[in-house]
Amino acid sequence: MGAWGAGSFDNDTAMDFVADIEALDDIRGAFRASNEKGHALIVEEIDSDLSCQIIVAAECVAAMRGHRSKDMPRELAKRVHGFGKPSLELYELARNNVSAVMSRSELCDLWAESDSGDWNRAMTELMERLGKPKEKVKKPRKKKATPNPSPCMFCDKPMGDGAFHQLDVTISDDEISSMRMGGWIHLQCLNAALHPKHMIQSWPFDDELLDWIVARSDAEREAREKGD
Incomplete structure (x- = not known):
C-alpha cells in the first residue's frame, strides 16, 4: 500500500x-x-x-x-x-x-x-x-438537541449538543480498597486512546431497520416451516 x-x-x-x-x-x-x-x-x-x-x-x-x-x-x-x-x-x-x-x-x-x-x-x-437517521427532503422542525457544556475528560472541550457519553472507572489496589471516578467523554476521544481491537462501538437503534430485520426473520421462518 x-x-x-x-x-x-x-x-x-x-x-x-x-x-x-x-x-x-x-x-x-x-x-x-x-x-x-x-x-x-x-x-x-x-x-x-x-x-x-x-x-x-x-x-x-x-x-x-x-x-x-x-x-x-x-x-x-x-x-x-x-x-x-x-x-x-x-x-x-x-x-x-x-x-x-x-x-x-x-x-x-x-x-x-x-x-x-x-x-x-x-x-x-x-x-x-x-x-445517524436518514435525512429527508422535507423535515419537520425539531427541537434543538440539549447542549452539554461539560468538558470531555480527554480533550477538555465542551461535549456539545446531544452528547452525553460518560466513563466510569474503578481503580482497585486490592480486594478491599478502591477508588472510583467518572466523567464526560467524547466517544471519538475515548476510542482514539484505546487499542483498535477494543474500540467501543455504539450503534444507535434504527426503528425502520429493526422493523425490516424482524419482517425478514419472520418471512425466513415461515419459508422454513413451509419447507418442512
Whole structure:
C-alpha cells in the first residue's frame, strides 16, 4: 500500500476502488465479499485491501443517507448522489461490515502496530455518521438537541449538543480498597486512546431497520416451516 493514512480515502487501495464505483452493485459487492451470506454475522478476518474498500463503500451509504464525509472526492460524491437513497438491506450490510472492520480485520491489526489513535477516531466518526437517521427532503422542525457544556475528560472541550457519553472507572489496589471516578467523554476521544481491537462501538437503534430485520426473520421462518 503506497499512501497510508487514517482517513477513509487516504490510501491507494481506497482511491483505486473510488474509481471503480459506477453503480450500486459495486458498493454492494464490497460488502458481500466479506461474507457470502451477506446479512449473517461476519466471523472471518477481513484482509486489509477489502477493509479499505468496505470503508469507502460505507462512506457511500452514509452519503446516500445524507451524511457525506467532507473528504469524499467530488466525482464520487456526484456519482453517489445519482444512486438515490440506500435500501435497508444495503444499510444493514454497511453497518455489519464496518463493525467487522473495526473489530476483526487485518487493517485493524496493521494500525495496532503503530499509533492507531487517528484511525480509531476516523472509524468512530464514520460509525457515528453512518448511524445517524436518514435525512429527508422535507423535515419537520425539531427541537434543538440539549447542549452539554461539560468538558470531555480527554480533550477538555465542551461535549456539545446531544452528547452525553460518560466513563466510569474503578481503580482497585486490592480486594478491599478502591477508588472510583467518572466523567464526560467524547466517544471519538475515548476510542482514539484505546487499542483498535477494543474500540467501543455504539450503534444507535434504527426503528425502520429493526422493523425490516424482524419482517425478514419472520418471512425466513415461515419459508422454513413451509419447507418442512
